[in-house]
Amino acid sequence: MAGNPIRSICGFCHTNCGVKIHLKEGRISRIEGDEEHPVNRGYICPKAQAIKPLLESEERLKYPMIKTKGGFKRVSWDEALDYAAERLTKIRDTYGPETVFHGHGAPVTYGARDGFIQFMGLFGSPNYTGVANTCFVPRLVAFMQAFGGRPEPDFEKTNLVIFWGSNPANTTRFSSYAAYDGFNRIIPDLKKRGVKVIVIDPVKSESVSFADEWIRPNMATDCALGLAMAHTIIEEGLYDKDFVEKWVLRFDEIKASLKAMTPEWAERITSVHKERIRGLAREYAMAEGGIILDGNGLDMHTNGVQMVRAITLLIALTGNIDRPGGSVFYSVVPQRTLPTTRPEKKRMAKEEFPLFPQVPFPAFKEALLGNGEDRPRGLIVHHSNPVLVQANRKRTEEAFARLDFLMVIDVFPTATTQLADLILPAAADFEALDYRAYSSSKGGFLALREKVCEPAGEARSVFTIEYELAKKMGMEREYPFTNDEEWIDFVLKPAGVTVEDLREKGIIYASPPVEYRKYEREGFKTPSKRIECYSKRFESAGYGVLPLYEEPRESHTSRPQLAGEYPLIGTTRRPAEFVHTKLINLEVTRRRYPEPYAIIHYEDGYRKGINDNDMVEVASPRGKITVRAKLTDTIGPGLISIDFGWGNPTDGLPSVNTLTDDSVWDRVSGGYPNRMFICEVKKV
Numbered sequence: 001m002a003g004n005p006i007r008s009i010c011g012f013c014h015t016n017c018g019v020k021i022h023l024k025e026g027r028i029s030r031i032e033g034d035e036e037h038p039v040n041r042g043y044i045c046p047k048a049q050a051i052k053p054l055l056e057s058e059e060r061l062k063y064p065m066i067k068t069k070g071g072f073k074r075v076s077w078d079e080a081l082d083y084a085a086e087r088l089t090k091i092r093d094t095y096g097p098e099t100v101f102h103g104h105g106a107p108v109t110y111g112a113r114d115g116f117i118q119f120m121g122l123f124g125s126p127n128y129t130g131v132a133n134t135c136f137v138p139r140l141v142a143f144m145q146a147f148g149g150r151p152e153p154d155f156e157k158t159n160l161v162i163f164w165g166s167n168p169a170n171t172t173r174f175s176s177y178a179a180y181d182g183f184n185r186i187i188p189d190l191k192k193r194g195v196k197v198i199v200i201d202p203v204k205s206e207s208v209s210f211a212d213e214w215i216r217p218n219m220a221t222d223c224a225l226g227l228a229m230a231h232t233i234i235e236e237g238l239y240d241k242d243f244v245e246k247w248v249l250r251f252d253e254i255k256a257s258l259k260a261m262t263p264e265w266a267e268r269i270t271s272v273h274k275e276r277i278r279g280l281a282r283e284y285a286m287a288e289g290g291i292i293l294d295g296n297g298l299d300m301h302t303n304g305v306q307m308v309r310a311i312t313l314l315i316a317l318t319g320n321i322d323r324p325g326g327s328v329f330y331s332v333v334p335q336r337t338l339p340t341t342r343p344e345k346k347r348m349a350k351e352e353f354p355l356f357p358q359v360p361f362p363a364f365k366e367a368l369l370g371n372g373e374d375r376p377r378g379l380i381v382h383h384s385n386p387v388l389v390q391a392n393r394k395r396t397e398e399a400f401a402r403l404d405f406l407m408v409i410d411v412f413p414t415a416t417t418q419l420a421d422l423i424l425p426a427a428a429d430f431e432a433l434d435y436r437a438y439s440s441s442k443g444g445f446l447a448l449r450e451k452v453c454e455p456a457g458e459a460r461s462v463f464t465i466e467y468e469l470a471k472k473m474g475m476e477r478e479y480p481f482t483n484d485e486e487w488i489d490f491v492l493k494p495a496g497v498t499v500e501d502l503r504e505k506g507i508i509y510a511s512p513p514v515e516y517r518k519y520e521r522e523g524f525k526t527p528s529k530r531i532e533c534y535s536k537r538f539e540s541a542g543y544g545v546l547p548l549y550e551e552p553r554e555s556h557t558s559r560p561q562l563a564g565e566y567p568l569i570g571t572t573r574r575p576a577e578f579v580h581t582k583l584i585n586l587e588v589t590r591r592r593y594p595e596p597y598a599i600i601h602y603e604d605g606y607r608k609g610i611n612d613n614d615m616v617e618v619a620s621p622r623g624k625i626t627v628r629a630k631l632t633d634t635i636g637p638g639l640i641s642i643d644f645g646w647g648n649p650t651d652g653l654p655s656v657n658t659l660t661d662d663s664v665w666d667r668v669s670g671g672y673p674n675r676m677f678i679c680e681v682k683k684v
């Protein structure tokens with residue numbers, strides 16, 4: 001660390017904005033956006049003001065703790081790591097290394113992405129699980145099969161933007177990992193250029209405020225909407241014929257399969273008027289460079305992967321792939337991936353979920369609750385809060401109670417650390433070195449998350465914890481790094497950039513600027529080198545060679561016997577003021593957003609005798625929670641939206657995932673329907 005202010009990057013969300021941290025007498029005095037950082041160009045969102053309160057919070061975990069009969073007991077690092085080594089070794093010797101799992105959270109930082117990954121490889125377990133079933137990876141699976149990669153939106157050159165199941169007004173998630181010279185300028189720039197913005201969302205989200213048009217399909221019916229758009233595009237001859245002929249595999253079969261999927265058919269499923277579906281299809285097909293930005297609203301449904309397959313079809317038919325203004329493949333900074341050693345054992349549930357790159361959480365959870373001899377025995381949770389973020393909190397807790405050993409590495413006490421056998425305190429962002437790679441039209445670049453202060457109490461950086469534990473278990477010789485700086489230097493070797501370089505130069509570009517239509521040179525990265533919306537890989541995995549609309553698996557139609565008792569559909573919301581379960585416990589955030597709300601339409605409120613600000617009980621087949629009602633018209637009658645994030649011991653408020661369903665999931669990705677559950681609400 002050097003200088004004042006210190007240039008670093010915020011890691012609260014995936015946007016990873018550049019920040020300048022001013023110090024006064026060794027303590028943070030002020031935080032501002034870094035105008036030289038291409039992600040934010042000086043802008044920072046209000047959440048960044050939580051950096052100092054988080055680092056200085058009295059609630060932080062400050063030393064290792066072991067669970068005893070009388071509660072948690074403070075221990076030294078030496079005792080803690082001896083204990084972990086002993087428990088993990090015992091599991092390995094008794095049941096095999098593959099019965100120890102790794103549970104990760106959203107990879108908002110690369111520390112979160114890479115922590116304990118090398119450890120797992122050397123320990124001998126291929127079993128990684130975590131939040132991937134709820135976030136991004138269900139969409140990634142559909143994109144990988146179709147195009148061999150996940151494209152980024154080319155906002156700079158586009159002529160039409162469709163935010164489909166995404167709400168960047170709250171989440172700042174305008175891309176997966178790309179930078180656009182200030183994300184806060186994207187919308188104003190689109191407006192200045194007269195580019196139309198459309199939002200497709202069952203809820204009137206905050207992003208509707210800057211949209212020119214809002215399309216409101218019924219929850220989880222987007223696949224039908226997309227297929228009917230594809231039908232229209234083909235029927236009206238609006239597809240890019242030259243492109244399709246050359247690059248889209250089996251167009252004739254695609255065309256035949258879409259024959260019956262008319263806008264009339266889709267209107268009955270989605271409630272979107274047939275002429276609006278036709279209009280939307282025409283606009284997208286004729287935009288000469290249009291973007292569909294798929295969002296997290298599509299992940300947490302039992303038919304989410306099929307929705308995104310329909311979206312890939314629209315992108316393919318219109319040729320909006322890797323061309324100016326469409327969905328493009330920016331270059332990526334080359335990095336080494338961990339672990340460096342792949343265990344021989346096959347990952348669990350690979351046959352059931354052949355297209356998913358890890359063990360989907362439902363497969364892990366059901367195995368844990370089952371009686372198989374090979375069931376999971378140990379879990380290392382790093383940077384995640386699975387008890388609150390996966391469906392059906394109570395059953396997740398029951399499952400975790402069956403683990404022989406649960407080790408949780410976190411910065412605060414959480415609903416998950418409460419169940420742990422061993423809690424290890426982690427250094428937070430700015431207390432340890434980290435880095436980040438971004439894509440952009442000017443090329444892929446790197447930035448350093450510089451350390452600003454010492455970790456709270458005895459907290460340690462994750463790579464220090466990992467290496468020290470590996471040492472205790474005699475695995476250190478195969479470690480390519482022993483601390484944070486060496487980790488970064490190791491993974492950035494292919495880019496030829498070191499921590500020292502980043503300290504000296506700040507932002508470093510390390511891969512080439514955008515090149516459109518790379519497929520003309522090298523084809524797509526699929527087995528056939530062409531676009532595989534018609535997918536033999538999906539078919540051989542048992543899912544249908546082409547996308548098909550499937551009824552959501554927790555709806556009134558699929559559960560008619562429960563429809564009377566639970567006549568409403570519940571969904572969950574992600575407020576802008578915090579990130580998942582993070583920041584909620586801090587006074588700065590609590591002042592702005594004190595508690596979770598149930599957002600209910602005026603009509604439902606009137607019918608049920610509920611007034612604004614009343615406390616209401618929301619019940620689902622899994623359980624009940626009591627929250628405050630907000631009556632609005634941002635949601636349609638029959639739908640109720642509950643804020644997601646609470647439920648930690650530090651807030652003592654209810655978690656919406658007490659209500660969500662873990663008995664059904666997306667067959668491809670294990671996606672739980674966390675955004676859709678049947679429920680009832682009454683005044684308390």
Ligand SMILES: Nc1nc2c(c(=O)[nH]1)N[C@H]1C(S)=C(S)[C@@H](COP(=O)(O)OP(=O)(O)OC[C@H]3O[C@@H](n4cnc5c(=O)[nH]c(N)nc54)[C@H](O)[C@@H]3O)O[C@H]1N2
Nearest residue numbers: 165166167168171200203205220295296297576578579580
């Ligand atoms: N402030 C803040 N920022 C964050 C996060 C956070 O928690 N807080 N989380 C980060 C993470 S991990 C992620 S994954 C991203 C997510 O960011 P986005 O991809 O922008 O997704 P969400 O904000 O979850 O918005 C999803 C929208 O989809 C809608 N939706 C729900 N079901 C359906 C459906 O069936 N069809 C359609 N069309 N829409 C549907 C919801 O009503 C919601 O408005 O945000 C990141 N940024």
Ligand SMILES: Nc1nc2c(c(=O)[nH]1)N[C@H]1C(S)=C(S)[C@@H](COP(=O)(O)OP(=O)(O)OC[C@H]3O[C@@H](n4cnc5c(=O)[nH]c(N)nc54)[C@H](O)[C@@H]3O)O[C@H]1N2
Nearest residue numbers: 105106135383384385389409410426428572580581582674
């Ligand atoms: N109903 C419903 N469920 C959802 C969602 C939803 O919208 N609705 N969203 C889903 C999505 S998209 C996602 S990504 C997941 C999010 O799931 P998670 O990523 O598991 O959720 P977070 O709350 O971000 O948990 C991160 C944990 O890491 C800790 N932490 C913070 N900084 C550090 C650090 O530097 N080191 C370590 N070791 N720990 C740290 C935090 O204290 C927190 O406990 O939730 C999913 N679940």
Ligand code: SF4
Nearest residue numbers: 010012013016017045
């Ligand atoms: S929380 Fe705000 S400041 Fe931090 S990375 Fe996300 S958008 Fe940027």
Ligand SMILES: [Mo]
Nearest residue numbers: 106135136296
């Ligand atoms: Mo996420």
